[in-house]
Structure formats: C-alpha cells, structure tokens
Amino acid sequence: MNCTESRAHLHAYLDQELDLPGVVAIDQHLAGCPACKALVAQQLALRSGIRRHAEYHEEPAALADRIRAKIGAGAGDASPRIPRPAWRWPSLGQWLPAGAAAAAAAVISWTAAIQYAGVSADQIVAEQVIAGHARSVVTSRLVEVASSDQHTVKPWLSSKLDFSPPVPDLAGAGYPLAGGRLDYLDRRPVAALVYRHRQHVINLFVWPDGKSARGRPEALAKNGYNVLRWTDAGMNFWAVSDVNAAELKTFAEAYASAK
16 A cells, blocks of 8 residues: 555544455555654544533434425425524624634644654554444454354464463353454554453453553543553563443453453
C-alpha cells in the first residue's frame, strides 16, 4: 500500500470501519512511512480537540413535525403548510456565537497541528485494541480455535506465533475461556484470548514487550469500552470489554494470579 491508498482509507481506518486485511495493510505502511504516521497522529489529536472543545446542540423538539409537514405538503397531503418566516439580518448577538465557533475551530486546528507529534504510541495502540475488539464482535470473528480447554488454545496459538502466551482457565473466577485467535496490533501478530463474563466478551491481547519489569496497570475508557493494560514477565497485556471498569480490573487480577 502506498501513501495515496493509505490516505484514501485513513478516515475509515480511524473510524474502525476497515476489515482486518485493510487494517494490516495500513499498519504495515505506517510502520515505514513517517509522513503518514504523522498524519494519523494529527487526525487523532484533532478528533480529541473537537471532542473536548466543540459545542453540541440538540435539534428543536418541533423539527421532526416540521419536516413531516413539509413532506406531506409536497406529496399532496392535506397537512397545513408552515409559513416561511420573513428573512432578516441576524442581530449582533446572533453573529457572536458563529464567530466564537469559527474561532474555536481555528484554535482546535492550530492546537492539533502543534500537538499531533505528542500523541503517544500507547494512545495509538489503544485505538487499535478497541478497534480489534469491536471488529471481532461485530464480524463474529471472535475465535479461530473455540475451546474452554487451555491445553487446546495455548498450543494452537503457540504454533502460529513466535511466543507462547499464558492461557489460564478462569471459569472459577467467573470468566470462562471461550477460545483464541490471531490478531494484528502494534505492527505485529499477537494472541487474542477470549473470555466471557455473563453476556459480555473480554478480549485479552498478548504479545512480547521485551522488558522483564512488571508495569502497573493503566486504565482508560473510550467509545463505551473499558481498557486495562499492564506488562509482566516480558509480555504486554491489553484487556478490553464493555464490562464496567471494576469487573475488568477483577478479571485482570484473576488472570495475573492464575497464569
């Protein structure tokens, strides 16, 4: 994939709308293209700035009725036409919010252009983790080896990866193993362990970290998902689910104790 193709699919990539081969192709391109990688970081910073600073408005309660009335009148419906208000120049008070919005947009764009280089690698990986989880649930590609037996899932993953992920059975803690699959994060193949908690799915992504020291768990929430990441014994662990933060923390503690 070249720069033109990558940028043509950039918004679909950021909106988590691409299939796995498309994500892999763009990830591989970003790994070797600083310009496109900077563009992704800039877009992430811009989206973050808009979420923090943009002003949102709800539609008027009568808008739906007005639209129905217009449509009905155009189709010969007996619904009464709504008179069009006479046009007039907006008052100074009405101009000010528009000017403020334009100024805010300019500030956001300017801030994003300055801050894009500060988007951390962990933020980018977090986006990929959430996208991988959502993709697996929506596309029903949850597991490639469906089994609650850790002695079936672990050898299957180990045979396809250059490392052997810990695959404990957590059914006793309320998190039964559903299986595993291969995924692609942080520019490399990773193990995706799938656990269930009542009606919820927990994806645990595992891959080598290269550091022997244990890192403290770090939590974040985005787009309705909770994410918990930590490192231990030279491995990265990223757990993601729509369960609440306390239940995800309990899962991580059970996994760490059992592995």
